[in-house]
Amino acid sequence: MKVDCxxxxxTRPDVSTxxxxxxxxxxxxxxxxxxxxxxxxxxxxxxxxxxxxxxxSHAHRFCSSCCLQFSIVDxxxxxxxxxRRGRRCLGGCEYTFYxxxxxxLNDFSIHKYTCKRYQKVIKDAxxxxxxxxxxxxEFPWEDFMLTRKVYIRLCLDSGVDFKNVHSxxxxxxxxxxxxxxxxxxxxxxxxxxxxxxLAMAVASSFxxxxxxxxxxxERLLHKFKCNNFxxxxxxxxxxxxxVYPRGAILNHSCCPNCILIYEGNEQVIxxxxxxxxxxxxxxxxxxxxxxxxxxxxxxxMIYGFQCDCDRCKAIGRWKAVEDALAEDFGLSSEDQIxxxxxxQSAQEFSTDDDxxxxxxxxxxxxxxNSLCQALDILRIKLGKYHLERYKTECLALSTALMMGVEDxxxxxxxxxxxxRFVYSEYHPLLLLQQMTLAELLYxxxxxxxxxxQLEQLVETCKVTFGANHGFVHRYQALLNDIHVQK
Numbered sequence: 404m405k406v407d408c409x410x411x412x413x414t415r416p417d418v419s420t421x422x423x424x425x426x427x428x429x430x431x432x433x434x435x436x437x438x439x440x441x442x443x444x445x446x447x448x449x450x451x452x453x454x455x456x457x458x459x460s461h462a463h464r465f466c467s468s469c470c471l472q473f474s475i476v477d478x479x480x481x482x483x484x485x486x487r488r489g490r491r492c493l494g495g496c497e498y499t500f501y502x503x504x505x506x507x508l509n510d511f512s513i514h515k516y517t518c519k520r521y522q523k524v525i526k527d528a529x530x531x532x533x534x535x536x537x538x539x540x541e542f543p544w545e546d547f548m549l550t551r552k553v554y555i556r557l558c559l560d561s562g563v564d565f566k567n568v569h570s571x572x573x574x575x576x577x578x579x580x581x582x583x584x585x586x587x588x589x590x591x592x593x594x595x596x597x598x599x600x601l602a603m604a605v606a607s608s609f610x611x612x613x614x615x616x617x618x619x620x621e622r623l624l625h626k627f628k629c630n631n632f633x634x635x636x637x638x639x640x641x642x643x644x645x646v647y648p649r650g651a652i653l654n655h656s657c658c659p660n661c662i663l664i665y666e667g668n669e670q671v672i673x674x675x676x677x678x679x680x681x682x683x684x685x686x687x688x689x690x691x692x693x694x695x696x697x698x699x700x701x702x703x704m705i706y707g708f709q710c711d712c713d714r715c716k717a718i719g720r721w722k723a724v725e726d727a728l729a730e731d732f733g734l735s736s737e738d739q740i741x742x743x744x745x746x747q748s749a750q751e752f753s754t755d756d757d758x759x760x761x762x763x764x765x766x767x768x769x770x771x772n773s774l775c776q777a778l779d780i781l782r783i784k785l786g787k788y789h790l791e792r793y794k795t796e797c798l799a800l801s802t803a804l805m806m807g808v809e810d811x812x813x814x815x816x817x818x819x820x821x822x823r824f825v826y827s828e829y830h831p832l833l834l835l836q837q838m839t840l841a842e843l844l845y846x847x848x849x850x851x852x853x854x855x856q857l858e859q860l861v862e863t864c865k866v867t868f869g870a871n872h873g874f875v876h877r878y879q880a881l882l883n884d885i886h887v888q889k
Contacts, residue, residue: 435652435684444866447661447672450649454556455668456549457643462498465642468506470634470668494518516555524608532604543601549644550605570612571619579648585625598624629706635665639831656685657714675829692825694728730786738780745777749798774799793821815840829867850885857882
């Protein structure tokens, strides 16, 4: 699908591409403004990535080229769903699978230089990092591989034979990569040292002339730190990282007018409210369900700036939202300890992949009862929009879904009400929880309420995901079925 560009990129004069001032926003350098009036649901951009890398934990379930999930089939054991593996890379790579021969061929020009035959080069780089980096931390595999893949593509596009000794000065850096804003050197020496050592490890994996090589990769890593995107699956779980130079033009706001979704590895940016001609386009770099202090801390640490949007300044309705996220009616330390014990116990159970959930229903029921006891306390001692109460409600919802109890609807309603309070009505996470609620209402025969939920859901999904998205068709079909039954 081709999209006529509805925005232009602007720059503010006399500002370097590096963010040096910790209070300086990326909007001090580049920003995107709309070229025309845009209604909610307008497609602002559809962009293929410059490069991507899947998390190793997800590599066997998603295509390494297009990032689409492999076909899902029912498993006879436990009645749960499992993922059919894609076709493994011909070189036998442990973490590279494809959904089709076409994707395998499309990825070959880059992957053949990171394939199994290059494992010795990569292992040597990992060994170098481990020797220099004294802290006992896991090697940043995804950052390492993404940086390598980006450099390989830069070399191929520049006509540079990176398999032989060369200089990074031979690289023709594309304007969209060159103009990516860099974070300043971190005041945290550990963070700075990690980036420097990783840059040395990447440089050592290529036959490079030493002059400027490490500095080149260090700058590239600083660009990635504040411009990379987490690629999400349809359920909004992050499955990998990608470089999207066009998407990186948009600046941050905690009350954004755009939303990002991913269709495989394609990044789609849509407006979630009407935007006027000449108005700046924003999306959120952080989870806006968190209170201001947490959002500001995250933005400062990752992107190097402090947000000054209306929500962060508690202007208008946002003051009530921020106050509600922390509304406390006197939760005692004893209550806090008990609640945390309940939550920790339930989390340990829910992440136990080896647990036999059929034989362990008694234990699951015990965990659910503990969560309900915790919620009984939180519903009295915390406001209905308090963040901790919401998180506990989510865990109870997940446990109730596994058990199939009717109280699941009550938990889903609490979760949806919270998300409606803090998110735009078109936020994907809100829509996913509304889908869960609508399906529960349908299954339990509450068709009139389900019909109302589905009518709203179909219309909001058209704005967020597009009128032809699978979610729209799925819930329109469910709505039609209710109309037939009535």
